[in-house]
Amino acid sequence: MAALQPVRGTHDLLPDEARRHRHVEERAFAITSLYGFGEIVTPIFEFTDVFARTLGDTSDIVTKEMYTFTDKGGDSLTLRPEGTAGVCRAFISGGLAQHLPLKLFYRGPMFRHERPQKGRLRQFHQVGVELLGVEKPDADVEVIAMARHLLDDLGIGSHTTLEMNTLGDVESREAYRKELVAYLSDHLGGLSEDSRNRLAKNPLRILDSKDDGDRKIVANAPLLSQHLNEASRDFFAKVQEGLNALDVPFSVNERLVRGLDYYGHTAFEFTTTALGSQGTVLAGGRYDTLISTMGGPQTPGIGWAAGVERLSMLSAELGQQMEPPPRPVALLPMGEAAQRHALKLSGQLRRLGIAVEMGYSGNLGKRMKRADKARASTAVILGDDELAKGVATVRDLDSGSQEEVALEALVSRLRGK
RNA sequence: GCGGGCGUAGCUCAGUUGGUUAGAGCGCCAGGUUGUGGUCUUGGAUGUCGUCGGUUCGAAUCCGAUCGCUCGCCCCA
Structure with a gap:
């Protein structure tokens, strides 16, 4: 630390x-x-x-x-x-x-x-x-x-x-500056140290001082508006x-x-x-x-x-809500063949503008947890069983309902979401 | 640059007048459920107590310095 x-x-x-x-x-x-x-x-x-x-x-x-x-x-x-x-x-x-x-x-x-x-x-x-x-x-x-x-x-x-x-x-400001300096010089004793320093260099700044003594003096100072x-x-x-x-x-x-x-x-x-x-x-x-x-x-x-x-x-x-980033689709491949397939699929989906979250490792439960944390709307479970049947399990993470979708139909199905 | 407050786990904080093995919640990890999350449940890990020095038999606790944060002043976005 x-x-x-x-x-x-x-x-x-x-x-x-x-x-x-x-x-x-x-x-x-x-x-x-x-x-x-x-x-x-x-x-x-x-x-x-x-x-x-x-x-x-x-x-x-x-x-x-x-x-x-x-x-x-x-x-x-x-x-x-x-x-x-x-x-x-x-x-x-x-x-x-x-x-x-x-x-x-x-x-x-x-x-x-x-x-x-x-x-x-x-x-x-x-x-x-x-x-x-x-x-x-x-x-x-x-x-x-x-x-x-x-x-x-x-x-x-x-x-x-x-x-x-x-x-x-410039003309107005110079005229005013002269008069302000003259006024403030008459009240030099009451000014704060900061303001006394500013008097020669940048007297206008004194108008903005928060020092009480300065404020009292400034209150009766000539106004710029009258010298415009x-x-x-x-x-x-x-x-x-x-x-x-x-x-x-x-x-x-x-x-x-x-x-x-x-x-x-x-x-x-x-x-x-x-x-x-x-x-x-x-x-x-x-x-x-x-x-x-x-x-x-x-x-x-x-x-x-x-x-x-x-x-x-x-x-x-003040509580202005930020627009949340788009919810991704989570791909959960289980097994090496599925991993390859999911990798290809992720490329297709992302090029279609669909956010994809792919679990890097872990068992299904762990990957589901990560999908949830990534605020995924949908989980696509792709295992050896599914691959053999030519399908994927598509689970709606909000409702919890899931169904099998043919691999060929997968992209258009997820796109429709 | 000047003044006040504060530094304890990843985060928010508790820690009695100095006293043994420093705590909670949240989060994290794991099990319950070797392919089903968000709920629930059981268990677990994590600390140079900001740093250095001093006082003391003994310091997270007191003192000093230092670094950092924070609030205010100056000034500014």
């Missing part, structure tokens, strides 16, 4: 859990397909710069959570902590600008070196989307509605709520109108600030109370400056990412 342990914060997915996990990914893929998204697969590691430059020098991800290592060639590489930076890098290196607008879906493992908790692992999985090349608020509406659609599809829609905010465009220029205000209004038109409920949370530097305009977050303190289930926002910052052509983007483990836990806890 102590000898061989998985690396801290990593987790094996055994078949039952893996199935649920896969279900989430497949539904996400299916739903996003309905909106015209196609899958992109990017490497799980990139040059460290890809993340360090884009996520922001002050983000927690960059300062303390990255899995960074030096490879044999001396390059600094990092296991991807999130998906957007890699997708944008692929967009630039692949010269995809000529295919805009681009709707991309991705899924796969992400890595963050932090203290594991319920719904938080060091290797975890996300599904996410990026819509590139559309600067109009229609894109925001579509992408957010799609997120709602997915959560509903997974049966957790009623347990999640959508909060949104706008961070405005007309374009930013108009943009946010259009997003809200669109969501209303689609009957996607939301509330505006002025203190919602995303953790990564590249966001502007729309920021949103679907949260739940059913997962302890890890309440965020799906989150995203607009990033119109990211690609150009990375050295690509000025290209607007909006996207979101969702934690597969969190979605999977939620759908499990």
Whole structure:
């Protein structure tokens, strides 16, 4: 037990859990397909710069959570902590600008070196989307509605709520930032240590602080919404109108600030109370400056990412039933001639799309037991007696009734089941 | 990175104020039924009591360290 342990914060997915996990990914893929998204697969590691430059020098991800290592060639590489930076890098290196607008879906493992908790692992999985090349608020509406659609599809829609905010465009944000810093500087003494550190680097984050002292100060702080220029205000209004038109409920949370530097305009977050303190289930926002910052052509983007483990836990806890895998037919050959015959039969049946479970060894009783455990619907007993008569015994495992069926008729008989 | 709780069989857990051979249920294996499962019944196996060290005549039990899990903080999916 102590000898061989998985690396801290990593987790094996055994078949039952893996199935649920896969279900989430497949539904996400299916739903996003309905909106015209196609899958992109990017490497799980990139040059460290890809993340360090884009996520922001002050983000927690960059300062303390990255899995960074030096490879044999001396390059600094990092296991991807999130998906957007890699997708944008692929967009630039692949010269995809000529295919805009681009709707991309991705899924796969992400890595963050932090203290594991319920719904938080060091290797975890996300599904996410990026819509590139559309600067109009229609894109925001579509992408957010799609997120709602997915959560509903997974049966957790009623347990999640959508909060949104706008961070405005660069001009609005800079103007606000100045005023916020001025206000907070006047109240420096009351701020927590964390927040004092954030003041110079990323003051907007202080709005989101959970520290009581900070909250009191923040309560009277100037609001971003009052510093939005007309374009930013108009943009946010259009997003809200669109969501209303689609009957996607939301509330505006002025203190919602995303953790990564590249966001502007729309920021949103679907949260739940059913997962302890890890309440965020799906989150995203607009990033119109990211690609150009990375050295690509000025290209607007909006996207979101969702934690597969969190979605999977939620759908499990809320009792959404998984479709069980198909029930197999169990073949129970007794004797060598029967074994050969059953082997052939298993091949035929499987090629017809019928699941087959073949007992590897043991007497009939043991094989029956295994057939039962495999949830087989039917057991086909093939012994020397039967073979000599040119028949097989077909037993219905639910009713317990059985009959002899001619070998020639066996395949069509089992197919009919 | 910081704080609290917890590590006993494959799983869920019990184990009295330290006292001899460490228990239950479930699961697993075998018999009852040498070719008939799911029910029933009888029996059986399985533990470096997370690890290392300390206190003690004696430690699963007390102390320390360490590893892991877990909950919360920070932050996030």
